[in-house]
Amino acid sequence: MDPINAFVLLANFVLVPALAYGSQLALGALGVTLVYGILRFSNFAHGDFMAFGTMVVILTTWVLQAAGIGLGVLPTALLALPVGIVALALYALAAEKLVFGFYRRQRVKPVVLVMASIGVMFVTNGIVRLIIGPGDQRFEDGGRFIFSVREFREWSGLAEGLALRTAQGITIVVALVVMVALFWFLNRTRTGKSMRAFSDNEDLALLSGINPDRVVRVTWILAAALAVVAGTLYGLDKGFRPFTYFQLLLPIFAAAIVGGLGNPMGAIAGGYLVAFSEMTITYAWRRFLGHLLPEGWTPEGLAQILSVDYKFAVSFAILVLVLIFRPTGLFRGKAV
């Protein structure tokens, strides 16, 4: 029986990575849910938007690195973030002007907008692969660990170690800051309030003199900013690869739907729920149980519920369970 070591082990392999991954998913899901709540369609291009923004961040990082500009222990990518946000915001606004705006004015069924977003997804994907290629890119620099396993062991004297990578620490902090800022914006500022009004009842919002074009523009800019932050944090944590970003679409949508599409609070909760479930279900619990159970009771197998290769199945299973038992999501979203 050794609960402290068991907890440290769990923290190192499940809690900290899940917290970081959950923050990344939550930021992605916030973007999806904003677009859904205000523009009223599921944006399939969101994963590739993330890839596009991250690509700009990576390229800028390389330029900065070549110029010898850096942040010391922090990754240079943080400096490059604003450039990525501006680039993706412009890109999203261009997509709105050239593609989505037309259908919105026609008031088509949402599924046509989804279809258009698939077209945008293709184009974005093509641009990203054309510019940076389909391969892996690592752009993490600065200090690698806030504290490493060895440092932690020496400090605490425990058998198990705990490491906190810089990328994970930054992810959690940045995500928190961005979420607070977003909620402040939506709840306290005039533009944010007009966005929520627009989301609740479009016609009523129009009658009270809210400029729809402005609301739409601001939504795209916010979604772009969230996408770039989410994408960059994910890239710092796990490396950048265009196809992986496309695949993130599934857990991100699962998070947004679980929380209730169109509900920002739900998106955050959903992001963490999906991440923690994915991690706990694909984690091999053998050593953890070994610490907790009496001597000789340690299970022979890995005590892993699903192999890591099936992590998609986790997002999917959560999605299905929510759809069956509570179709509007845990935090009552909207249905269009």
Add this chain to the structure above:
Amino acid sequence: MSVNWRNISLFAALFVALGMVWTFQSPTLALTIVNMGLISAIMALGVNMQWGYAGIFNVGIMGFTAVGGLAAVLISMPPVGAAWSAGAFGAILGLMIGAATIFAAVLVTRRMVPGWPRMLTLIAVLGVGWTLNRAVFVPAINAIEAVNPASEGYLGGLGLPVLLAWPVGALLAAGAAWMVGKIALGLRSDYLAIATLGISEILISVLRNETWLARGVKNVTGIPRPLPGPAEVRQQDWLPGLADTLGWSVNQTAQVVVQLGYATLFLIVLGLLIWLAEKALNSPWGRMMRAIRDNETAARAMGKDVTKRHLGIFVLGSATCGLAGAMMVTLDGQLVPTAYEPLRFTFLIWVMVIVGGSGNNWGSVLGGILIWFLWVQVEPAGRWLIDVATIWLGEDSALRAHLLGNAAHMRLLTMGLAMLLVLRFSPRGLIPER
């Protein structure tokens, strides 16, 4: 039905384009495009049934084609006797335990009143089922995978003729679609889209990781052919004469003959499907489906069971995709799970349906072949375009070399543009619904 010259000229133009490939590039390339184009057309036909007839938004096509492809392995590969005796019993028993667990869980959910007792029973049922399944299944599949892992390590198939795999592939895909449909149909279109996207990823990861089933990422190669290969055709005594008349080498002639054989097979299947689809579309059933698509509420008010009809057509469309998947694996002669990529096998099919004209079977066929043609031909065209556009950068420019290296991805860009342009300026597609 009056003769529609516009549609005929569209097909004729496509035919001319293929003819130009035949003359200026090579006959084998033209036939390669045709064969894969015909398979794509069948996939597009399946998607068109779901989207064009019934307005169901399915983005899990890749999963259903992969399941169809699996059928080709399970039917036609010779059985691996040692693996069967090593662990087939355990593997099958394990699968049955898994299925029974899920069945029991569904029963518990259905029969018991919501609340804590139900939750606990459910968890208990799943826990016991999972433990039993692991205890039986894992040793069995380890035993199977240990049998000659370099070339076998899986159960193999039934050793039946590969053509039988086509309907079986359709059936397997139909089964998968039925399960997905049961869960996700009747929900909003966005939810269905995400659910199908998820299930297709899961099906692919099953194919990749369950080595005992179809060797996973080690791929199954050498799947038996329904037709004699080029090597056997070359032995025929009429072949040299034919090659002489055409002025081709014997090798090329043999290859062309084989490819023509496949094209004929595929054409027969496609023709049969089109005939059935047209009949169905113009029957009372087809009218009902379109009525449901255009106004669900009204159709429901007229006493139509919308959810059931949706399930039916979802299964039908997915079965068609499964059939196409089995045909594709037969054509390739191998099952390569890593080759299944959603952009290529799901979203490209969508581009075909949209560009061809949703709701029209002939449109899907045209879109299928046309978009496949572009998909193949855009790559060299894109390389040439980048080559010309960056000539001012100089021969040894790194940027130029980089762009040329990535030129293959121009096709994604082009497909996206084609889809967006058609959606915007001709939303009903090249051959609109009548």
